[in-house]
Amino acid sequence: MPRTGHGGSTSNAGNLGVRTGSQEADAQSLLALFTSADDPYGCHVSSFGGGQFLDLAELTDDERVLRQEAHRIAVEVLRPAAWSLDRMTPMERISPGSPFFTAMATLKSLGYHRLFLPPEAGGPDQRLSALTQSVVLEELGWGSLGLATAFLVDMLPVMCMSNFGSQELKDDLMVPWVDDETGSYHGCWAITEPDHGSDFISVRDSESSTYGRAQLVAERVDGGWVLRGQKSAWVSSGPIATHAAVHAQAGGDGDLVHSLFAVVDLDQPGVRRGPPADMMGVRDDPQGEIFFDGVAVPERNVLVPPGPLYPAFQDQLLCLTSSVISNVAVGVARAAFEEALHHARTRIQGGGQLSRHKNIQLTLYGMFERVETARAYTRAALAHTQANLPGASELAAGASPRHSRAAQVFAKRIAYEVAHDALQVVGAQGLSHDALVEKLFRDARSLLIEDGTLEVLALDAARDLIDNYERTDYDLEEMMATW
């Protein structure tokens, strides 16, 4: 029986590490919070399609079970929670009892946070294939872009600890985090700063040495580092996270790539949070500033010290985040397409079903074509990235930045275009706050900025392809040598 977590207390469905059937008893009480008629926030659940569509990939039985399970969670947990959160004030969203915490606790109680980890870090005994990861990510994105983002930023510090952490850090922090089934731990990724948004994404820009002093600086002290400064107001889950994966410029001199990467406990003196941001989209994940006023970071929490490894690490981390978010974006696009398809089949206009009109047919076809092509490319990019990240195997020479950035740019653009077309198909109803397609449009628009703007990601990819097009492997050594 595969293991899911260090406690080894759960058994698994389909050998893939997510609880189903009788093991869901505890989770059901959490789910009931969303499905109860007494739900104080009200629910809007659109599950049209039921997760049924022809997937051109050959899924195994296990993979099919996992997709059904992830879709069920998207329908029963993520969509209702996201719908409620979207209508709440920023402070309501982060107050105790908010659907945000219940949704996160449900995902943890079901073991989703372990699903993507290697076996040695508490993941399934057999590591999830890249295809299965893509399938699950698409379902999470279909359910809620914000909650999928919260899920991913929670995993980021854990994944980095599993690769770069000392045994002591793993035992003290990673193991309880992975074993947690109630949502006691929550991570965030604190990289951008008020005056350095795109700057942190433009690692390959030859002018990056002119970007100036970072706003979060790490100073060397006995036994570790001290952090002073702040991160931007857009840190996903920043207002509620217990720990942050932090990029901080070492000493405050040189380029932004003269930085370190550390996991920082946010429940300690010197940490302060700004108010949660009130954004147009992705409102189901709270974003906010984190201030650091003399915050101690012990040496063991520094996963990547300042030095030649840091720029290569950051570049490869962006390959991973780009490949992952691109699969989530496909889920957003599919959700918008399915809303439009359902509407076109059921709305009567012009003497018959909307779907009888040629312009609607062509629009639906165009949306379908884009979702399908985005799915194919983003899956290929994630598979390449997973296989080639340093450490993935003895032969792994690094993932391709130009391909992962292209996947992110392509999938985000398609999510936006499809959501835009869906709104047009739905007509005035789609502009109403009561329409899911209206939320999907706002989310898809926000996605063009989240995790790097399309322009900056495309420029980064362009620099890589101009310099490295003929190379089939990533030149980690050259990058370290030129640091």
Ligand SMILES: Cc1cc2nc3c(=O)[nH]c(=O)nc-3n(C[C@H](O)[C@H](O)[C@H](O)COP(=O)(O)OP(=O)(O)OC[C@H]3O[C@@H](n4cnc5c(N)ncnc54)[C@H](O)[C@@H]3O)c2cc1C
């Ligand atoms: C929903 C959401 C979630 C987010 N989550 C996180 C998170 O978890 N952690 C985190 O740290 N940050 C997060 N961010 C921040 C996000 O990464 C930044 O917003 C993004 O990188 C762009 O930075 P900026 O908003 O400061 O825009 P700017 O960098 O100011 O860019 C403004 C405009 O100028 C263009 N531009 C900027 N620089 C260049 C350049 N060098 N060349 C050409 N064009 C340029 C951009 O394309 C853009 O159109 C999130 C943002 C959003 C919207």
